[in-house]
Amino acid sequence: MSADGLPWGFAYLDEGTKRMIRRALLKALAVPGLQVPFASREMPMPYGWGTGGVQVTASVLTPDDVLKVIDQGADDTTNAVSIRRFFARTAGVATTTRTAEATVIQTRHRIPETPLREGQILVFQVPIPEPLRFLEPRETETRRMHALAEYGLMHVKLYEDIARHGHIATTYAYPVLVEGRYVMDPSPIPKFDNPKLCSEAILLFGAGREARIHALPPHTRVESLAFEDHPFEPARAAGICALCGAADSYLDEVLTDDRGGRIFVCSDTDFCETRRAGGAS
């Protein structure tokens, strides 16, 4: 019986399904960057809206956990609200918007600015886990390329970017090499967040529709792909937050009128609010 008294388990999934997902998570943690297939279930939210992340969160959540859910860095975007409510209802866990207070954070498209610490779990929603997919559409072929570590094609793409634009034109879902072995898609986080992939926390990636899980244990070596003479550069809008004055956070651009007026604000709402509460502006 779930927390809301309806006939499903704690956090919606039955214990058998959670065990199956935990086995996949353990395998993914044991081989960082490897895409582990799992028997993804239909969830009560659509594929592409975070079903992978939700299944992973449901499988790691305990009644004592404190859950935070963000989308685009913000706690109050509609999809974040919807998923947070889902777990408040089906698992009865405490929820928070504070990064520092959360034990489990589910995210779409961002890594919080506040550094994560040991004991925290960050769960990513992943649309397409295969970093080679748009270079090679066939699963059987990409699987072989991973098995043989044949990643030349990935660099062909980066070469092409530089030849065409003068620099690497991938701005999000920027591919990384994990522990020198597997090329991995970090999900569509802006490349500004890539350096945060080397973390003290456990990072779990769930792709529901594609039925794949991958993971980064704490302190995993994660390198963003690049050339020696065109090194990786995290990028953000040149500006400071109009609310808290932060000059080093990832910024959203907000249109303030229909005459081209615009300001920048922190994408991480908790980070911004915490700074303002501390007197920054």
Place this chain on the structure above:
Amino acid sequence: MTPLLEVRNLTRRYGARTGCEGVGFDLWPGEVLGIVGESGSGKTTLLNCLAGLLPPDGGEAWFDTREAGPRDVFRMPEGERRRLARTDWAFVRQNPRDGLRLNVSAGANVGERLMAVGARHYGAIRAEAARWLERVEIDPARIDDRPSTFSGGMQQRLQIARNLVTRPRLVLMDEPTGGLDVSVQARLLDLLRGLVRDLGLAVVIVTHDLAVVRLLAHRVMVMKDGRVVEEGLTDRVLDDPRHPYTQLLVSSVLAA
């Protein structure tokens, strides 16, 4: 001295039909072997088996690897075979569109094999690609153009550059001059002859064109119905053919 490639008893059938049957030959470093015959004689089947595109039904192909000496490529783990295919081997296809990535630039096409074996300096990769374009007589100013904007002859030369950039020791070629105008063919043959000589390449070249063989090949193997009917030094086979089929082929009675 060890042959670079030693093929023994290579057989491939298609249902009841024979692709090639009991084919064997030795190829020595720096040697060019021509394989001629009508369409359906099994020469392309043979080449595709060697290139790993078709699994053979039987036989062996021992390649003298740099690290471990002669190894049977048909019994190598796939990873090793694919590594060989992008380092020490090259495969030039008849239709350059099959051997190129048409949606990326000429420079990336040439640079791909370098990146596949670990090159990570953009400037160095680009410089090497430019050198190779020049070597195959393509204006290096076109390094950022896509091959789809190239003529057929240029595409074929680009395919050759893309294959030779890792300095392979063995090159398989399937009708490399097929589908090109006569004047373009002559220029390509001239280029190939120069590259083979300067780089000391060993080549297996499949063609129906005896002029190509005469110009490039040291030795010739004549195939009919999947079997080798005659082989020998090029001049000997073409000037003094012994097998009746070769005699017909040389007198151009057979439309190849």
Place this chain on the structure above:
Amino acid sequence: MYVAVKGGEAAIDAAHAWLAEERRGDPAVPAPTVAQLREGMALAVDRVMAEGSLYDPDLAALAILQARGDLVEAIFLLRAFRTTLPRLAASRPVDTGAMRADRRVSAIFKDVPGGQVLGPTFDYTHRLLDFALAAGVDPPPAPGAPADPAPLPRVAEALGAEGLLQPEPPGDATPPDLTREPLELPAPRALRLQVLARGDEGFLLGLAYSTQRGYGRTHAFVGELRTGAVSVEVEIPELGLAIELGEVVLTECETVNQFAGSRTEPPQFTRGYGLSFGRAERRALAMALVDRALRARELGEDLSGAPAGDEEFVLGHCDNVQATGFLEHIKLPHYVDFQAELELVRRLRREAEAARAAGESAGREAAE
């Protein structure tokens, strides 16, 4: 001062309330009941059960009501509910040969043992709007059908006896279960059939149609198409016997296709197979054609360039719950990634502009 947009919670609650009101429609009109939908929209219910992979006409009718008649949404509701159900047992394979068929036709013989049985089909109706229905007129009773039709022998057996039809040997191997294990490619036929059985009817129809128009032609004949009830039995190990749980209505289609022979097989006919919950001839036929097209590799046929023969393409894209979710997720905010793209395009434009300006000034200097 700018205040960041808030109020996601309130907006969601309001949207849900509005949706409920719209669903109800005009309160002056009586709301349709689940029973009415189950009876009057039986084929929609069948489709939702088939693609929702759950045989329960009442739940399917409820899903259609809740989804306001959007069948893909209804299928999604049923699938999500299915996730919560414990699996108590697996039934014995149903015996469609013992089906109590109220419809059975074969296109490859004029007459077949047991006869051609038209049953309640649209096939020979004239597609004219029937205004008597709008007036609520009940139809006259149909001429009596046999109360308990006898099992009909399979048409394929006649061909099989002559050795003209590739046999499908029975096997005891437990088939993989798509709903319990991830889809691994390449997939064995049993797994492919499971994917197709819950695949989107429109997608399967388009693929099957494309094979008829030359994109992977397989020369299909309808060997047999049958619809009717089969009993579902479960083995009770403690009792050492099987008990009947109930019946489900199924539609089964077997196509007979030309096959020229391969390295290991003589020329003979081969089969495509389609099976669906409920009355679902279009999906059973389409499934059989696509199944046959997907056997190209195993039969050594070249269907390159034909989408229907491309296993990864077909299996990867035929589930409408997956497809609609992923398609519609682009409605979600993507502004973080878009911001990164915005910065890049601005930078590229700045650089292009600078390069053009530098080129112009160099050109002027050269001219001077």
